[in-house]
Amino acid sequence: xxxxxxxxxxxxxxxxxxxxxxxxxxxxxxxxxxxxxxxxxxxxxxxxxxxxxxxxxxxxxxxxxxxxxxxxxxxxxxxxxxxxxxxxxxxxxxxxxxxxxxxxxxxxxxxxxxxxxxxxxxxxxxxxxxxxxxxxxxxxxxxxxxxxxxxxxxxxxxxxxxxxxxxxxxxxxxxxxxxxxxxxx
Amino acid sequence: xxxxxxxxxxxxxxxxxxxxxxxxxxxxxxxxxxxxxxxxxxxxxxxxxxxxxxxxxxxxxxxxxxxxxxxxxxxxxxxxxxxxxxxxxxxxxxxxxxxxxxxxxxxxxxxxxxxxxxxxxxxxxxxxxxxxxxxxxxxxxxxxxxxxxxxxxxxxxxxxxxxxxxxxxxxxxxxxxxxxxxxxx
DNA sequence: ATGCACATGTAATACGTTACATGATTTG
DNA sequence: CAAATCATGTAACGTATTACATGTGCAT
Numbered sequence: 001x002x003x004x005x006x007x008x009x010x011x012x013x014x015x016x017x018x019x020x021x022x023x024x025x026x027x028x029x030x031x032x033x034x035x036x037x038x039x040x041x042x043x044x045x046x047x048x049x050x051x052x053x054x055x056x057x058x059x060x061x062x063x064x065x066x067x068x069x070x071x072x073x074x075x076x077x078x079x080x081x082x083x084x085x086x087x088x089x090x091x092x093x094x095x096x097x098x099x100x101x102x103x104x105x106x107x108x109x110x111x112x113x114x115x116x117x118x119x120x121x122x123x124x125x126x127x128x129x130x131x132x133x134x135x136x137x138x139x140x141x142x143x144x145x146x147x148x149x150x151x152x153x154x155x156x157x158x159x160x161x162x163x164x165x166x167x168x169x170x171x172x173x174x175x176x177x178x179x180x181x182x183x184x185x
Numbered sequence: 186x187x188x189x190x191x192x193x194x195x196x197x198x199x200x201x202x203x204x205x206x207x208x209x210x211x212x213x214x215x216x217x218x219x220x221x222x223x224x225x226x227x228x229x230x231x232x233x234x235x236x237x238x239x240x241x242x243x244x245x246x247x248x249x250x251x252x253x254x255x256x257x258x259x260x261x262x263x264x265x266x267x268x269x270x271x272x273x274x275x276x277x278x279x280x281x282x283x284x285x286x287x288x289x290x291x292x293x294x295x296x297x298x299x300x301x302x303x304x305x306x307x308x309x310x311x312x313x314x315x316x317x318x319x320x321x322x323x324x325x326x327x328x329x330x331x332x333x334x335x336x337x338x339x340x341x342x343x344x345x346x347x348x349x350x351x352x353x354x355x356x357x358x359x360x361x362x363x364x365x366x367x368x369x370x
Numbered sequence: 371a372t373g374c375a376c377a378t379g380t381a382a383t384a385c386g387t388t389a390c391a392t393g394a395t396t397t398g
Numbered sequence: 399c400a401a402a403t404c405a406t407g408t409a410a411c412g413t414a415t416t417a418c419a420t421g422t423g424c425a426t
Contacts, residue, residue, distance in 0.1 A: 002281050002284060017406080019407085032278055038387080042385090063393075065406080080288075082285065083284075084294050086298060087281035087282045088281065089281060090305075092278070092279040094274075095276045096187050099187060099194055100269075103193070104335070104340075110337075120275075155289075158359075159283055159286075162354060166347050177330055188414095203378070220414090222378080248421095251377070
C-alpha cells in the first residue's frame, strides 16, 4: 500500500522511466522503502490505470523503447493527503545479522560477522556523505535548509546517515564486548 | 527463509507455544525480525515436519488446547550453521513516516507527524530500558557480560536501544529545522 | 451480561524474489 | 572481438499480510 506513495513521492522529482526509478530506489529510497524493479513496474502500471500518473511512450533507436511517467494533478493530491495522515504501521526492520547475533554461541564467529557489517556500514556512510555534498552543492546546511524548495529529500538522507552512524557505534561496542569474551574464554 | 531461524533462535530460550512465541516476537524480536502470529504458526508447522522442532500436544481444561514446541538437536545444529554464515541480504527498513517526510510540502503538517514519532520512540526506549533492567537483575553490565551464558539477547537489545536513541536524535533535529522554517515562512 | 484479552487457526489477497529475455554500450 | 554492464522489461513462483472464524476466561 505504501509503495504506491513511495513511487508518487519519487515522481515529485520529475518525469522518470521505470529504470530510472529503480536506480533512485537503489541509491536513496532504499533507506526507508526498498523496492525491486519488478515491484516498480507493476506499481506504475496500476498508477497509470488509476490516473495518478501519466505514461508517455518513447520510441528509441539504439536502445529498448521505454515509457516515461509523470505525476498527474490527481496523483499529487492523493500524495498530499497521504503525507498529512499519521503512519498506519510502525517502522519495520529486517536484519539477518541480528538473528545470528541473538543465536550466537561462539564469540569468535560472531566477531567476524559484526566486523564485516562494520566495514559495510562505513561504505554506506561514505556514499551518503557524497550524496549530501552533491545536494548542498557548495552551500552550508543552513543556507540549503533556508533556501531549498523541497527539503524532504535532505531530511530523509539525514535519517539514513544517522542510522548508519548508530550502526557503526553498535558494531564497535559489540566488537569490544566480544573481544573481552574471546580473551577471557 | 530467515523467519525459520528467527523462530529457532527464539526457541533457544526454552519450550514455548505459538502464542508465547508471538508475544516474544512482539516485545523483543520485533526490533530485527517482525512476524505475525499466522507466520509463526505456519513456520512451526514446517519446522515440526522437518524435524527441527518437536511438538507436544497439551490438553487444557478451561482454555483452548495448545501445542508446546522444543528445539531438537537437528534444529540446534541447523541454527548453529546459519549463525556462522554471513548474511545474504542487507538490512531492510520500511518506514512510512519517511515517505511522508520525503514528500513533505507543509512544514507544519510534517512537524506534527515527527513530533508524534518522537513520543512513540521515547516510549519504546523506556520499555527497552525496563527489559534491560530485568535482564541485568541487579548486576552491572560488565558483570552480566562476563558471567551470562548467552549474551546474544543482550546485544540485540542494545541494538534496539541505540536504534531508538538515534531515532530520537533525528526527530529533534528535524523538529528544530522545521521550527525555523515555520517561523521564516 | 457485555466487552476485552487469550489462544488458535484458515482463506483470500497482496507483495516480493528469482529467473529469464533482449538488445546496446562499454571495457579489457 | 568477447565479456561485462547498462537499460528495459515479463513470467513464474514463493512468502507475507489481511480479514475472517471460533471458542474461553476475566473484569466491570
